[in-house]
Amino acid sequence: xxxxxxxxxxxxxxxxxxxxxxxxxxxxxxxxxxxxxxxxxxxxxxxxxxxxxxxxxxxxxxxxxxxxxxxxxxxxxxxxxxxxxxxxxxxxxxxxxxxxxxxxxxxxxxxxxxxxxxxxxxxxxxxxxxxxxxxxxxxxxxxxxxxxxxxxxxxxxxxxxxxxxxxxxxxxxxxxxxxxxxxxxxxxxxxxxxxxxxxxxxxxxxxxxxxxxxxxxxxxxxxxxxxxxxxxxxxxxxxxxxxxxxxxxxxxxxxxxxxxxxxxxxxxxxxxxxxxxxxxxxxxxxxxxxxxxxxxxxxxxxxxxxxxxxx
Amino acid sequence: xxxxxxxxxxxxxxxxxxxxxxxxxxxxxxxxxxxxxxxxxxxxxxxxxxxxxxxxxxxxxxxxxxxxxxxxxxxxxxxxxxxxxxxxxxxxxxxxxxxxxxxxxxxxxxxxxxxxxxxxxxxxxxxxxxxxxxxxxxxxxxxxxxxxxxxxxxxxxxxxxxxxxxxxxxxxxxxxxxxxxxxxxxxxxxxxxxxxxxxxxxxxxxxxxxxxxxxxxxxxxxxxxxxxxxxxxxxxxxxxxxxxxxxxxxxxxxxxxxxxxxxxxxxxxxxxxxxxxxxxxxxxxxxxxxxxxxxxxxxxxxxxxxxxxxxxxxxxxxxxxxxxxxxxxxxxxxxxxxxxxxxxxxxxxxxxxxxxxxxxxxxxxxxxxxxxxxxxxxxxxxxxxxxxxxxxxxxxxxxxxxxxxxxxxxxxxxxxxxxxxxxxxxxxxxx
Numbered sequence: 001x002x003x004x005x006x007x008x009x010x011x012x013x014x015x016x017x018x019x020x021x022x023x024x025x026x027x028x029x030x031x032x033x034x035x036x037x038x039x040x041x042x043x044x045x046x047x048x049x050x051x052x053x054x055x056x057x058x059x060x061x062x063x064x065x066x067x068x069x070x071x072x073x074x075x076x077x078x079x080x081x082x083x084x085x086x087x088x089x090x091x092x093x094x095x096x097x098x099x100x101x102x103x104x105x106x107x108x109x110x111x112x113x114x115x116x117x118x119x120x121x122x123x124x125x126x127x128x129x130x131x132x133x134x135x136x137x138x139x140x141x142x143x144x145x146x147x148x149x150x151x152x153x154x155x156x157x158x159x160x161x162x163x164x165x166x167x168x169x170x171x172x173x174x175x176x177x178x179x180x181x182x183x184x185x186x187x188x189x190x191x192x193x194x195x196x197x198x199x200x201x202x203x204x205x206x207x208x209x210x211x212x213x214x215x216x217x218x219x220x221x222x223x224x225x226x227x228x229x230x231x232x233x234x235x236x237x238x239x240x241x242x243x244x245x246x247x248x249x250x251x252x253x254x255x256x257x258x259x260x261x262x263x264x265x266x267x268x269x270x271x272x273x274x275x276x277x278x279x280x281x282x283x284x285x286x287x288x289x290x291x292x293x294x295x296x297x298x299x300x301x302x303x304x305x306x307x308x309x310x311x
Numbered sequence: 312x313x314x315x316x317x318x319x320x321x322x323x324x325x326x327x328x329x330x331x332x333x334x335x336x337x338x339x340x341x342x343x344x345x346x347x348x349x350x351x352x353x354x355x356x357x358x359x360x361x362x363x364x365x366x367x368x369x370x371x372x373x374x375x376x377x378x379x380x381x382x383x384x385x386x387x388x389x390x391x392x393x394x395x396x397x398x399x400x401x402x403x404x405x406x407x408x409x410x411x412x413x414x415x416x417x418x419x420x421x422x423x424x425x426x427x428x429x430x431x432x433x434x435x436x437x438x439x440x441x442x443x444x445x446x447x448x449x450x451x452x453x454x455x456x457x458x459x460x461x462x463x464x465x466x467x468x469x470x471x472x473x474x475x476x477x478x479x480x481x482x483x484x485x486x487x488x489x490x491x492x493x494x495x496x497x498x499x500x501x502x503x504x505x506x507x508x509x510x511x512x513x514x515x516x517x518x519x520x521x522x523x524x525x526x527x528x529x530x531x532x533x534x535x536x537x538x539x540x541x542x543x544x545x546x547x548x549x550x551x552x553x554x555x556x557x558x559x560x561x562x563x564x565x566x567x568x569x570x571x572x573x574x575x576x577x578x579x580x581x582x583x584x585x586x587x588x589x590x591x592x593x594x595x596x597x598x599x600x601x602x603x604x605x606x607x608x609x610x611x612x613x614x615x616x617x618x619x620x621x622x623x624x625x626x627x628x629x630x631x632x633x634x635x636x637x638x639x640x641x642x643x644x645x646x647x648x649x650x651x652x653x654x655x656x657x658x659x660x661x662x663x664x665x666x667x668x669x670x671x672x673x674x675x676x677x678x679x680x681x682x683x684x685x686x687x688x689x690x691x692x693x694x695x696x697x698x699x700x701x702x703x704x705x706x707x708x709x710x711x712x713x714x715x716x717x718x719x720x721x722x723x724x725x726x727x728x729x730x731x732x733x734x735x736x737x738x739x740x741x742x
Contacts, residue, residue: 064425066634068633070422152576153571168572174720261720262715263712264712264716275708279391279521279708281702282705
């Protein structure tokens with residue numbers, strides 16, 4: 001019979017007496033072999049470009065045709081100074097802050113509440129789950145077309161609102177453009193986060209709800225005192241994913257608000273990376289914006305981890 | 312030892328992509344390529360009419376050049392052809408010839424080493440300048456004195472297109488609208504909207520793309536100034552009474568809601584949602600079966616005769632890429648595809664104006680059969696393009712951003728917007 005202490009025993013490590021291939025590959029070479037394609041993928045698609053971007057952000061860099069030599073003098077922090085003194089870049093970070101302030105709490109709250117409601121349903125469960133998930137798997141471009149029709153000057157929403165409709169309209173109003181995008185993205189991605197919470201809710205013991213109900217706790221109290229703590233680790237995951245995907249915002253401002261309009265009010269840092277790096281041939285400045293964005297997203301993720309850390 | 316081995320393994324894992332990247336970029340021996348003949352490939356626009364021309368010219372060439380076959384491909388998909396070409400230059404995947412070069416991006420492609428100077432071929436300069444005349448020099452290095460990295464190929468002179476029925480419904484003269492001045496244009500616009508003949512008078516795209524000023528501000532600015540470009544003699548020109556007059560006219564259009572601030576969700580001209588648009592001759596093929604249209608020169612503050620109006624050329628040119636391994640064939644094919652016969656075929660199939668001298672007298676039969684295009688042929692002799700300057704896309708993006716704030720959305724004053732961006736662009740030019 002296996003004892004608990006045997007289960008907890010540390011895995012054997014390689015030693016200097018082992019052959020070189022065991023020292024290199026470890027005691028579980030099969031696991032390493034199966035992980036290798038993904039390690040290579042990460043190295044080629046993530047690690048190399050990230051390292052390269054950090055590198056060129058410190059140089060005066062231009063892309064050239066193969067075999068063409070161009071000087072790339074080291075410029076230190078000059079690219080960082082240039083982007084941090086560019087009002088349009090600073091504005092894009094402010095825009096993304098507005099987006100995150102609206103999108104992240106809405107995403108967490110709505111997906112948790114909707115998942116709880118779906119979890120308690122006994123009929124039409126599949127239909128509701130599909131209804132929430134369909135926007136997530138539908139191409140942004142097609143959904144954006146529908147939203148443009150709904151939220152344009154003469155669109156459905158303004159027709160319903162009548163005299164209460166904003167002027168200028170939603171997507172060309174410098175105060176409403178970013179909140180409109182935040183609502184769109186929240187709605188589009190909700191289905192994915194609802195699924196995450198639905199999976200997490202399966203691990204919350206039903207006995208806790210039954211005991212609380214016997215003790216006279218209402219639905220709101222059961223949600224606050226059982227559901228919310230019970231899915232805390234999923235909430236952290238949702239928070240971090242929402243921050244990362246929100247910070248990478250590109251398609252929506254590019255298509256929904258005509259390239260980051262009105263007057264740059266919905267321009268995101270990634271949109272500017274695209275403009276500076278791809279359109280304007282300034283990969284050094286684009287890389288500097290990218291590095292700053294990675295650092296800020298890392299900090300936000302760290303703060304989220306600390307805030308949701310269990311006692 | 313263990314640490315050393317793992318470090319080696321980690322270094323190898325990271326070095327692998329670098330090695331792969333290096334293998335993908337093999338350079339062409341330019342001296343060998345300059346005298347070589349053989350098969351080549353060309354890119355043309357995805358436009359249906361241009362594709363038809365491309366297929367025809369390739370077929371004609373291929374029947375007579377068995378060992379120097381030309382393969383036609385469409386420019387790869389991208390949000391703009393400039394991005395697709397930039398990516399191809401960096402990756403070393405450009406074809407031999409590209410028949411869709413934007414003059415705005417070209418100086419940066421030259422800087423990246425992606426293009427070949429066409430004057431290095433025997434008779435190169437002569438062919439370009441005999442075909443295009445003195446204005447061909449606007450597309451050369453060193454203010455016309457240097458090499459040509461592009462052959463000025465075709466233009467789409469921008470004019471004011473209008474819907475005759477909407478004009479008639481608004482009580483305007485549909486045959487001779489006479490909108491020569493900004494005041495006349497604004498008055499007519501007010502009548503169109505207030506009468507309900509159309510929801511908007513004119514509908515330029517309000518998006519933030521760098522090239523949008525070429526379809527609203529720039530044609531009127533060129534007309535107003537008699538052809539002054541955005542940048543001349545190393546500094547900006549638009550922070551001036553002429554630039555302000557054009558910008559103020561457009562600001563009035565937006566403030567009075569005669570031009571929408573939102574992008575049209577469909578073709579506003581076809582649906583009758585707008586009465587006017589700034590367009591080139593390509594628009595004729597699009598609208599000939601949909602609406603009853605007319606064209607007039609773009610207006611100015613005081614009004615000038617049509618025969619003196621200068622407008623935006625909106626040209627697309629041809630370049631030979633440095634990845635070409637058979638450059639003699641590429642040059643010969645380029646000269647063949649831009650001779651009088653194939654320029655005539657281009658005109659016939661696309662309605663776009665070959666950038667050659669005296670179009671109307673070179674192709675009299677075509678213009679007799681297609682009178683709609685006559686005004687464009689006349690206008691094609693009086694066009695100006697974007698300035699030949701490095702960093703052109705960034706400069707135009709800065710201009711568009713400022714224009715959006717000051718003119719379209721009114722978050723800044725017109726004076727302040729133009730003044731600020733002029734200083735920014737002047738600083739960029741000096742870098």
